[in-house]
Amino acid sequence: MTPGPVLFHPRVYQAMARVGFHHRTPEYRKTFKECVSMMKEIMQTENDVFIFTGSGTLPMDAAIANCVSSSDKVLNLTGGKFGERWAEITETFGAKSIRLEVEWGKAIKPEMVSEAIEREPDIKFVTLCHNETSTAVLNPAQEIAKITNKHDKILIVDGITSVGGDYVYPDKWGFDILVTGSQKCLGCPPGLGMIMVGSRAWEVINKREKNPSYYVNLPSNKKSFEKKSDTPYTPAIPLIYALHESLTMILKEGYENRVKRHRLMAKALRSGMEALGLQLLAEKGYESNTLTAIRYPNEVDDIAFRKAMQKHGILVAGGQARLKGKIFRVAHMNIIAEREILLVLAVAGLVLRELEFKCESEAGVAAAQEIFSKNLK
Amino acid sequence: MTPGPVLFHPRVYQAMARVGFHHRTPEYRKTFKECVSMMKEIMQTENDVFIFTGSGTLPMDAAIANCVSSSDKVLNLTGGKFGERWAEITETFGAKSIRLEVEWGKAIKPEMVSEAIEREPDIKFVTLCHNETSTAVLNPAQEIAKITNKHDKILIVDGITSVGGDYVYPDKWGFDILVTGSQKCLGCPPGLGMIMVGSRAWEVINKREKNPSYYVNLPSNKKSFEKKSDTPYTPAIPLIYALHESLTMILKEGYENRVKRHRLMAKALRSGMEALGLQLLAEKGYESNTLTAIRYPNEVDDIAFRKAMQKHGILVAGGQARLKGKIFRVAHMNIIAEREILLVLAVAGLVLRELEFKCESEAGVAAAQEIFSKNLK
Numbered sequence: 001m002t003p004g005p006v007l008f009h010p011r012v013y014q015a016m017a018r019v020g021f022h023h024r025t026p027e028y029r030k031t032f033k034e035c036v037s038m039m040k041e042i043m044q045t046e047n048d049v050f051i052f053t054g055s056g057t058l059p060m061d062a063a064i065a066n067c068v069s070s071s072d073k074v075l076n077l078t079g080g081k082f083g084e085r086w087a088e089i090t091e092t093f094g095a096k097s098i099r100l101e102v103e104w105g106k107a108i109k110p111e112m113v114s115e116a117i118e119r120e121p122d123i124k125f126v127t128l129c130h131n132e133t134s135t136a137v138l139n140p141a142q143e144i145a146k147i148t149n150k151h152d153k154i155l156i157v158d159g160i161t162s163v164g165g166d167y168v169y170p171d172k173w174g175f176d177i178l179v180t181g182s183q184k185c186l187g188c189p190p191g192l193g194m195i196m197v198g199s200r201a202w203e204v205i206n207k208r209e210k211n212p213s214y215y216v217n218l219p220s221n222k223k224s225f226e227k228k229s230d231t232p233y234t235p236a237i238p239l240i241y242a243l244h245e246s247l248t249m250i251l252k253e254g255y256e257n258r259v260k261r262h263r264l265m266a267k268a269l270r271s272g273m274e275a276l277g278l279q280l281l282a283e284k285g286y287e288s289n290t291l292t293a294i295r296y297p298n299e300v301d302d303i304a305f306r307k308a309m310q311k312h313g314i315l316v317a318g319g320q321a322r323l324k325g326k327i328f329r330v331a332h333m334n335i336i337a338e339r340e341i342l343l344v345l346a347v348a349g350l351v352l353r354e355l356e357f358k359c360e361s362e363a364g365v366a367a368a369q370e371i372f373s374k375n376l377k
Numbered sequence: 378m379t380p381g382p383v384l385f386h387p388r389v390y391q392a393m394a395r396v397g398f399h400h401r402t403p404e405y406r407k408t409f410k411e412c413v414s415m416m417k418e419i420m421q422t423e424n425d426v427f428i429f430t431g432s433g434t435l436p437m438d439a440a441i442a443n444c445v446s447s448s449d450k451v452l453n454l455t456g457g458k459f460g461e462r463w464a465e466i467t468e469t470f471g472a473k474s475i476r477l478e479v480e481w482g483k484a485i486k487p488e489m490v491s492e493a494i495e496r497e498p499d500i501k502f503v504t505l506c507h508n509e510t511s512t513a514v515l516n517p518a519q520e521i522a523k524i525t526n527k528h529d530k531i532l533i534v535d536g537i538t539s540v541g542g543d544y545v546y547p548d549k550w551g552f553d554i555l556v557t558g559s560q561k562c563l564g565c566p567p568g569l570g571m572i573m574v575g576s577r578a579w580e581v582i583n584k585r586e587k588n589p590s591y592y593v594n595l596p597s598n599k600k601s602f603e604k605k606s607d608t609p610y611t612p613a614i615p616l617i618y619a620l621h622e623s624l625t626m627i628l629k630e631g632y633e634n635r636v637k638r639h640r641l642m643a644k645a646l647r648s649g650m651e652a653l654g655l656q657l658l659a660e661k662g663y664e665s666n667t668l669t670a671i672r673y674p675n676e677v678d679d680i681a682f683r684k685a686m687q688k689h690g691i692l693v694a695g696g697q698a699r700l701k702g703k704i705f706r707v708a709h710m711n712i713i714a715e716r717e718i719l720l721v722l723a724v725a726g727l728v729l730r731e732l733e734f735k736c737e738s739e740a741g742v743a744a745a746q747e748i749f750s751k752n753l754k
Contacts (some may be wrong), residue, residue: 191613
């Protein structure tokens with residue numbers, strides 16, 4: 001139940017372990033091309049999409065390395081570890097990072113972005129972590145995009161834990177770059193990172209005199225794909241087969257169905273945790289639909305709680321960086337359904353009771369059952 | 378029979394498809410730590426070794442990005458596509474590339490390196506492709522390292538198709554950086570790239586004021602590994618399990634046994650191809666032991682030959698770049714043994730006969746049998 005790597009469908013394992021074709025064959029290229037087409041459908045975009053062999057961080061690296069020059073100013077919207085990562089990458093590549101930071105657990109509001117841009121109108125890029133995995137906050141990306149578009153800024157979005165699990169409409173909302181990774185809502189093992197590049201981002205990239213990126217160079221990836229439905233360097237072939245299988249299953253479920261299922265699971269889990277007497281970290285109205293962060297009450301110790309959960313075969317994630325020891329995180333991505341949510345709440349109730357936290361230990365399950373039943377009507 | 382991805386052992390497929398542990402658990406970290414230890418043993422080094430999720434090109438990218446500043450002069454030794462790649466990466470990161478180029482098919486000689494360094498003594502780095510996959514030439518890395526060491530230059534070596542299949546002694550010979558990839562002689566699917574970093578390279582890296590790399594940043598990888606036997610970003614977990622299995626098998630075979638087997642297979646294949654009346658591309662005395670490049674006689678068409686081979690289930694590689702249509706390449710890496718060499722030669726004889734090339738079509742097999750039999754005595 002951690003926010004990536006997530007539980008995979010057995011068919012994904014099988015596809016990964018099949019004997020693969022060599023990557024410079026028509027058979028492999030057909031599979032790869034279909035992966036890119038399916039990714040576009042799932043990302044709801046008609047822009048270019050590239051699939052890199054690497055972690056989710058690699059396309060973030062690619063976005064900054066390809067687009068941002070050292071003389072550029074970048075507004076990095078941060079409210080957690082992954083929003084901060086954009087600022088770190090911006091600084092690594094020598095550009096000027098301006099951090100707009102909200103308290104961890106709070107969402108970034110469009111008016112804050114507006115003010116920041118008005119304060120420093122020569123900002124050229126804005127980075128945003130759509131679904132902040134470290135705090136389980138869903139930032140209002142559509143509203144923020146309205147602001148960046150109004151001011152004609154290039155918007156670079158991390159959709160690593162939203163794409164494939166929640167609504168993300170880069171073309172409709174106006175994102176210029178959108179990155180994601182294979183091991184979250186896309187239901188695939190880790191090792192593939194995807195990047196969508198829109199026309200305004202291409203303009204910036206194509207205008208650069210020197211592009212200081214090689215492995216993740218976007219123009220060379222575009223050339224390879226357009227020429228041969230291929231990548232410039234050897235891809236992780238087994239992971240491409242795994243991705244193909246998982247994307248096929250995602251499209252079969254359907255975009256709306258999939259997002260609605262994720263939202264229902266999120267609602268039931270949140271409601272169940274609250275019924276157990278626990279508090280959520282995320283600001284009201286901005287809760288993530290793909291994972292939930294829950295504050296520990298004073299009486300409950302992080303390590304003791306997670307160890308006890310694991311004894312029952314349930315791995316939940318702890319807090320990261322400044323939230324270490326203060327929260328635990330439960331992801332509900334990919335194939336997670338009613339049975340997993342009910343089980344997590346049932347075991348959490350038992351564990352809280354074992355740890356002598358005063359609560360109605362069956363109340364979590366009851367609250368989730370209530371939500372699931374209503375949904376059937 | 379292509380130079381990567383190669384044929385994998387079924388046990389490697391099984392290991393890849395096992396249900397993996399989350400990467401931030403002691404169970405996964407133990408596996409990863411063992412992979413690094415085994416890689417060090419196979420790379421014959423006591424230096425740091427890091428495993429990245431990415432193609433073999435990624436650690437090449439990492440080597441230049443971490444070490445080379447834009448004011449540096451780099452001597453790029455080239456005699457094929459992969460030697461040239463170092464020059465491309467050097468230029469991408471803004472440094473001054475000085476190319477020492479030999480004809481494709483020829484080896485780079487130590488005295489050429491000596492002269493080049495004496496001509497431009499402010500060269501700081503030298504790059505070398507040890508086993509040039511595009512020409513099947515094994516460059517004399519040990520002798521070249523003597524020169525670079527004598528002149529106190531940092532030597533960066535691509536061992537992508539030599540490590541795990543031929544002798545490579547970075548510590549004894551004096552390499553500062555050595556990179557390799559999972560899908561060649563290491564017998565693993567593509568998607569992992571390794572880099573060895575020696576003390577002189579660390580000195581250069583640690584002295585830099587700014588290190589313009591994020592995903593492949595070597596200091597942050599070192600910190601993660603030393604602190605937690607971990608990587609900073611999510612690794613391709615299934616590929617790590619596959620690597621663990623393959624490295625275990627490699628160490629069981631033993632370094633000497635493995636290299637000797639690769640060298641025997643190479644000798645038999647070369648001898649068989651020559652007995653069929655074909656000529657090798659590589660300069661005499663510098664033939665690769667992990668793959669062989671064979672010139673087409675005028676009468677034989679590239680596409681017709683490779684298609685006919687493939688009809689019998691044997692995929693050989695064509696030439697790359699300026700060698701396209703002029704050669705074919707047969708790899709003998711990882712688990713390739715007598716049976717595959719005999720089969721390739723038997724089928725090649727049949728195909729050459731079908732294409733009406735005048736030769737003794739059984740002579741290839743006979744020559745290889747002769748070599749294998751002698752070896753038994």
